[in-house]
């Protein structure tokens with residue numbers, strides 16, 4: 001239902017995204033321009049594709065909602 005309200009990987013269309021991890025990744029100029037205009041850097045966990053979207057990432061669901069299981 002809400003699958004289109006989050007950023008998705010343009011390659012595999014998954015919403016399992018993280019931030020750009022590579023500190024040495026230097027995006028092309030148009031990507032930096034998108035970031036400058038409020039774009040958010042996303043990185044696909046599956047195909048490791050770095051891209052910029054104006055939509056937010058899908059938040060990982062806090063599984064600690066039902067029963068407080070403080071394991072470990």
Ligand SMILES: [Zn+2]
Nearest residue numbers: 009012044047
């Ligand atoms: Zn992907």
